[in-house]
Amino acid sequence: MTEPAYAAVDWGTSSFRLWLIDRAGQVLAERRSGEGMLAAAKTGFPAVLQSHLAAVEAPDHLPVLVCGMAGAKTGWVETGYVDTPAPLAAILKQAALVPGELRDIRILPGIAQRDANTPDVMRGEETQLLGALGLDAAGEALVCMPGTHSKWVRVKGGIVEHFSTFMTGELFSVVSRETILSLAVVGADDAEDVASFKAAVVAAFKAPAFAANLLFTARSRQLLFGGTPAAARETVSGTLIGVELAAGLSGAVPKAGVTLIASGRLATLYRLAFEALAVTVQPIDADEAVRRGLSMAAAAIWMK
Amino acid sequence: MTEPAYAAVDWGTSSFRLWLIDRAGQVLAERRSGEGMLAAAKTGFPAVLQSHLAAVEAPDHLPVLVCGMAGAKTGWVETGYVDTPAPLAAILKQAALVPGELRDIRILPGIAQRDANTPDVMRGEETQLLGALGLDAAGEALVCMPGTHSKWVRVKGGIVEHFSTFMTGELFSVVSRETILSLAVVGADDAEDVASFKAAVVAAFKAPAFAANLLFTARSRQLLFGGTPAAARETVSGTLIGVELAAGLSGAVPKAGVTLIASGRLATLYRLAFEALAVTVQPIDADEAVRRGLSMAAAAIWMK
Numbered sequence: 001m002t003e004p005a006y007a008a009v010d011w012g013t014s015s016f017r018l019w020l021i022d023r024a025g026q027v028l029a030e031r032r033s034g035e036g037m038l039a040a041a042k043t044g045f046p047a048v049l050q051s052h053l054a055a056v057e058a059p060d061h062l063p064v065l066v067c068g069m070a071g072a073k074t075g076w077v078e079t080g081y082v083d084t085p086a087p088l089a090a091i092l093k094q095a096a097l098v099p100g101e102l103r104d105i106r107i108l109p110g111i112a113q114r115d116a117n118t119p120d121v122m123r124g125e126e127t128q129l130l131g132a133l134g135l136d137a138a139g140e141a142l143v144c145m146p147g148t149h150s151k152w153v154r155v156k157g158g159i160v161e162h163f164s165t166f167m168t169g170e171l172f173s174v175v176s177r178e179t180i181l182s183l184a185v186v187g188a189d190d191a192e193d194v195a196s197f198k199a200a201v202v203a204a205f206k207a208p209a210f211a212a213n214l215l216f217t218a219r220s221r222q223l224l225f226g227g228t229p230a231a232a233r234e235t236v237s238g239t240l241i242g243v244e245l246a247a248g249l250s251g252a253v254p255k256a257g258v259t260l261i262a263s264g265r266l267a268t269l270y271r272l273a274f275e276a277l278a279v280t281v282q283p284i285d286a287d288e289a290v291r292r293g294l295s296m297a298a299a300a301i302w303m304k
Numbered sequence: 305m306t307e308p309a310y311a312a313v314d315w316g317t318s319s320f321r322l323w324l325i326d327r328a329g330q331v332l333a334e335r336r337s338g339e340g341m342l343a344a345a346k347t348g349f350p351a352v353l354q355s356h357l358a359a360v361e362a363p364d365h366l367p368v369l370v371c372g373m374a375g376a377k378t379g380w381v382e383t384g385y386v387d388t389p390a391p392l393a394a395i396l397k398q399a400a401l402v403p404g405e406l407r408d409i410r411i412l413p414g415i416a417q418r419d420a421n422t423p424d425v426m427r428g429e430e431t432q433l434l435g436a437l438g439l440d441a442a443g444e445a446l447v448c449m450p451g452t453h454s455k456w457v458r459v460k461g462g463i464v465e466h467f468s469t470f471m472t473g474e475l476f477s478v479v480s481r482e483t484i485l486s487l488a489v490v491g492a493d494d495a496e497d498v499a500s501f502k503a504a505v506v507a508a509f510k511a512p513a514f515a516a517n518l519l520f521t522a523r524s525r526q527l528l529f530g531g532t533p534a535a536a537r538e539t540v541s542g543t544l545i546g547v548e549l550a551a552g553l554s555g556a557v558p559k560a561g562v563t564l565i566a567s568g569r570l571a572t573l574y575r576l577a578f579e580a581l582a583v584t585v586q587p588i589d590a591d592e593a594v595r596r597g598l599s600m601a602a603a604a605i606w607m608k
């Protein structure tokens with residue numbers, strides 16, 4: 001095994017991922033856990049990080065680069081933001097050093113959009129963008145990054161010009177669990193119902209103002225016509241994603257299509273949604289993108 | 305005090321209201337409680353009803369007319385639906401007798417829209433419509449009935465032609481309490497912030513597809529620019545109501561404007577929302593409407 005050059009950490013609200021990486025950018029070891037910002041704020045950020053570093057036998061001097069919510073006000077060390085229009089290259093220049101630690105630990109900043117009408121913030125996605133698009137990507141990209149708080153980002157010549165956060169994932173979670181629709185969804189197995197999902201995407205895309213009504217049909221359809229809990233769940237999911245796509249696709253879409261940065265089940269769902277609307281996507285794996293973004297930043301900081 | 309002729313009950317999901325009414329339609333006594341369908345399903349519908357009848361000293365033989373969720377599958381006695389196009393006059397002809405009771409207790413049916421694309425159901429609002437519009441209202445009305453599950457109803461010549469349920473009230477409740485926006489809203493006092501509310505209504509009305517983004521600005525605006533928890537709450541409320549109005553007003557609006565059947569705080573909020581969009585409303589008190597609807601039905605059933 002080659003020597004590790006640094007550890008890269010994606011520290012989200014509810015998830016923690018660490019990679020041990022060598023000089024050539026190869027992954028030597030990986031850790032995943034649910035000790036995100038919310039959990040670590042209670043147990044202590046240094047202890048969580050150290051336990052994972054110890055588990056991969058990282059040397060004491062190994063530097064660590066972190067992105068995500070660990071840099072939020074409620075995180076470990078607040079790192080501030082790069083303001084839009086934000087060159088992706090600026091992100092790796094503004095990493096904040098965590099004080100009082102033996103090893104060199106730095107946290108990357110987020111991006112802020114200080115516009116009174118469309119205020120917005122991101123933390124973690126800027127590193128995914130860096131990894132997905134590179135430091136000085138030519139041309140224009142419209143990027144969709146699905147999640148608890150989905151981001152739609154317009155990047156031009158390596159500069160983040162504008163972005164919008166949609167609470168799609170979180171809305172799905174509370175609507176399917178905490179409202180009357182939980183009665184329609186309860187007991188749903190993992191069986192996919194692509195037809196119900198795509199139909200809901202198209203209906204919501206065509207009439208986004210009817211979102212709160214289309215959601216309710218997940219229950220009324222079951223009451224009047226029957227139908228499985230899985231179909232109801234796909235209606236809720238498809239409606240919320242369809243409304244997000246109606247907004248995200250309301251501006252100009254580049255010829256190459258939408259750059260979709262996603263992993264796992266979300267990648268599958270969003271690919272189906274774009275397919276239902278006959279919109280081309282360029283899929284990029286989100287896990288790989290964030291690791292690549294962290295590696296690019298680490299190389300710039302420690303391997304000049 | 306004159307003799308009571310019947311008791312009228314509006315039995316909703318989470319509220320119970322009873323009026324003791326004489327032959328002339330005058331209210332002799334009133335009861336309000338939180339023993340709605342959800343609570344009564346546990347403690348027993350007959351016991352809840354009897355306790356309120358005893359409290360107003362109703363005679364043993366007094367008939368009782370009920371509307372609302374007591375007639376749902378999960379209620380007391382399932383009463384079925386009148387299907388759209390539904391003459392309001394048909395509602396009072398299909399009241400179901402509660403079996404095994406000493407007194408004459410009847411529950412009014414709901415209305416169902418058995419359309420595969422826009423399936424929908426109502427229980428309770430049909431009685432409000434009856435009271436607000438009368439049995440054979442001439443002309444066309446576009447009715448907005450705000451609530452946990454708001455209803456928008458098109459009535460023509462006394463016939464309910466089409467309606468749509470919007471989960472606006474329930475969405476407000478879960479979004480402001482169970483999502484990240486709870487951090488922005490927590491500690492909000494009752495102070496009104498009409499400017500924030502109206503601005504959110506207009507923004508969401510203009511760009512309903514951006515609903516899940518406009519909601520998030522309640523948090524990002526506070527992070528980047530500050531602002532009170534009350535302003536954040538009004539942004540959430542105004543966004544959800546603005547999207548509902550974009551859908552509700554997407555068809556033809558009668559010359560006289562929208563018939564707004566609402567009470568209390570919801571009546572105030574919706575009046576402000578319509579005002580922000582310069583749409584005329586004909587306000588009708590929801591409590592009075594349901595009582596009048598129950599009285600009309602009771603008169604038709606027992607006082608021919």
